[in-house]
Amino acid sequence: MAEKIVWINGREQNQLSVFDRGLAYGHGVFETILFRSRKLQLLDLHLQRLEQGLQCLGIEYSLELIQEELERLILNHPALPNGIVKIIITAGDSERGYAWPQPMQSTRILIWSQYDDAQAAQLKQQGAHLLLSSVRLAHQPLLAGIKHLNRLEQILIRREVEQHQCDEALVLDSNEHVIEANSANIFMVHQGQISTPQLHLCGVAGVMRRYLLETFLPFLDFYAEEKIISLSELYQADEVFLTNSIWGVVAAVRLKRANNEAISWSSGSITQKIQQALLRQEV
Amino acid sequence: MAEKIVWINGREQNQLSVFDRGLAYGHGVFETILFRSRKLQLLDLHLQRLEQGLQCLGIEYSLELIQEELERLILNHPALPNGIVKIIITAGDSERGYAWPQPMQSTRILIWSQYDDAQAAQLKQQGAHLLLSSVRLAHQPLLAGIKHLNRLEQILIRREVEQHQCDEALVLDSNEHVIEANSANIFMVHQGQISTPQLHLCGVAGVMRRYLLETFLPFLDFYAEEKIISLSELYQADEVFLTNSIWGVVAAVRLKRANNEAISWSSGSITQKIQQALLRQEV
Numbered sequence: 001m002a003e004k005i006v007w008i009n010g011r012e013q014n015q016l017s018v019f020d021r022g023l024a025y026g027h028g029v030f031e032t033i034l035f036r037s038r039k040l041q042l043l044d045l046h047l048q049r050l051e052q053g054l055q056c057l058g059i060e061y062s063l064e065l066i067q068e069e070l071e072r073l074i075l076n077h078p079a080l081p082n083g084i085v086k087i088i089i090t091a092g093d094s095e096r097g098y099a100w101p102q103p104m105q106s107t108r109i110l111i112w113s114q115y116d117d118a119q120a121a122q123l124k125q126q127g128a129h130l131l132l133s134s135v136r137l138a139h140q141p142l143l144a145g146i147k148h149l150n151r152l153e154q155i156l157i158r159r160e161v162e163q164h165q166c167d168e169a170l171v172l173d174s175n176e177h178v179i180e181a182n183s184a185n186i187f188m189v190h191q192g193q194i195s196t197p198q199l200h201l202c203g204v205a206g207v208m209r210r211y212l213l214e215t216f217l218p219f220l221d222f223y224a225e226e227k228i229i230s231l232s233e234l235y236q237a238d239e240v241f242l243t244n245s246i247w248g249v250v251a252a253v254r255l256k257r258a259n260n261e262a263i264s265w266s267s268g269s270i271t272q273k274i275q276q277a278l279l280r281q282e283v
Numbered sequence: 284m285a286e287k288i289v290w291i292n293g294r295e296q297n298q299l300s301v302f303d304r305g306l307a308y309g310h311g312v313f314e315t316i317l318f319r320s321r322k323l324q325l326l327d328l329h330l331q332r333l334e335q336g337l338q339c340l341g342i343e344y345s346l347e348l349i350q351e352e353l354e355r356l357i358l359n360h361p362a363l364p365n366g367i368v369k370i371i372i373t374a375g376d377s378e379r380g381y382a383w384p385q386p387m388q389s390t391r392i393l394i395w396s397q398y399d400d401a402q403a404a405q406l407k408q409q410g411a412h413l414l415l416s417s418v419r420l421a422h423q424p425l426l427a428g429i430k431h432l433n434r435l436e437q438i439l440i441r442r443e444v445e446q447h448q449c450d451e452a453l454v455l456d457s458n459e460h461v462i463e464a465n466s467a468n469i470f471m472v473h474q475g476q477i478s479t480p481q482l483h484l485c486g487v488a489g490v491m492r493r494y495l496l497e498t499f500l501p502f503l504d505f506y507a508e509e510k511i512i513s514l515s516e517l518y519q520a521d522e523v524f525l526t527n528s529i530w531g532v533v534a535a536v537r538l539k540r541a542n543n544e545a546i547s548w549s550s551g552s553i554t555q556k557i558q559q560a561l562l563r564q565e566v
Contacts, residue, residue, distance in 0.1 A: 138421035
């Protein structure tokens with residue numbers, strides 16, 4: 001296993017109570033944050049989404065405590081290399097059954113993992129090959145957007161991606177609308193216009209997606225919109241790119257369909273411009 | 284906490300690796316089995332559903348090993364009282380990310396819990412008061428029926444049930460069809476005909492539900508069918524009852540709706556006949 005440092009409720013340990021509701025029901029949320037140059041990248045946006053998820057799932061929390069433990073973990077390891085910090089917050093232990101624990105004592109898990117960015121560098125250079133997944137995301141507006149621990153759809157999609165030896169998936173919902181990749185969001189460029197799918201029915205609203213939409217694309221004088229995107233619109237796109245907190249921006253250059261037909265997109269000038277501007281900037 | 288005995292991979296312990304995919308993604312399944320008179324009730328049906336879930340989620344397993352550990356746990360505790368045995372099987376530890384572990388070493392968790400059946404006895408006597416939940420179950424045919432660890436919908440529904448001080452929920456899907464209760468299946472009786480919702484799009488196919496449909500109702504000379512059931516059909520039912528492995532059969536006698544209107548069903552003769560026959564029989 002890659003090198004790791006794990007804190008549970010502020011103490012270095014990597015064993016968790018088997019009665020935790022994170023295990024029993026996925027009653028929790030997580031964040032995956034790039035740690036580079038001793039800085040947690042886009043931390044404020046990550047903490048905002050974490051908080052939104054915790055409120056959605058009724059989990060009691062102290063954002064100050066989470067932030068304090070993040071800072072202490074980094075301070076305690078002055079030579080901590082670049083890597084990935086995962087935060088998991090669950091509803092803590094409870095009795096058998098769905099009944100909510102009273103009082104709730106939530107569990108805070110911080111995991112720093114070594115991260116080799118060679119794969120991301122290769123993806124950025126070559127562009128990602130997508131598989132059109134056969135899995136359709138279910139519509140659950142009460143859970144859409146948040147990064148909760150119920151990820152079986154992503155597990156099933158990942159199996160397909162590995163079977164087809166692709167880098168990532170293109171995932172549709174039960175209306176056959178484009179939603180996202182499996183561990184990244186998706187943007188398309190058509191005639192200079194940038195758009196990304198609406199995520200009010202399903203999907204994860206990525207932090208990098210939000211940063212691009214609200215801050216970085218306007219900063220580069222691009223306008224981008226959220227909208228419903230059909231598969232045929234995506235086929236006709238000039239450029240398609242993926243975003244997440246770890247990769248930043250990666251061009252999608254090829255889509256493999258179930259019938260083994262494939263379509264291609266160019267890793268075009270707009271994607272490259274955004275990608276390179278993002279690399280230059282400390283976010 | 285109620286008294287418990289926990290085995291993880293055959294050893295008595297109650298701490299689990301924080302890298303387990305059961306925690307990270309809910310990549311696992313569970314069963315909740317009634318232990319009565321030193322016997323795991325309906326064990327074969329529980330193991331069949333467990334196996335179906337494990338195959339659906341691509342988790343490697345040895346059913347012989349699970350059975351052997353169940354037997355050994357009971358033999359090692361000759362005075363083990365009546366209670367509930369929960370089995371959780373997960374895809375085991377893995378690296379960060381959705382990538383499937385190669386090789387997979389699944390985790391086997393057995394939890395015996397003390398169980399006070401006073402609440403179930405009271406429910407059986409008085410009948411259950413249901414809340415019509417505002418949560419609509421999402422359609423995911425790839426996961427329908429199995430008892431996996433992604434249970435956030437049930438967590439949200441349970442919160443409503445507690446807020447309204449009801450015993451259980453009546454849960455519909457996104458088509459407004461009747462699907463189940465929150466931790467039980469649902470049956471209706473109309474003009475002597477028994478029916479229960481189809482579960483090919485969502486819901487958990489309970490072991491007690493299957494036992495009634497395939498074995499026990501025919502044994503009592505009742506015919507029961509799975510079908511699509513609308514809310515208005517349920518309103519017009521003569522009797523409604525809930526089933527799960529722990530309670531057996533419980534009459535639903537009242538349904539509270541969001542507008543605080545309520546409708547009532549009688550705890551009628553057919554429900555009582557099934558309930559009493561089930562109590563007499565060692566299943």
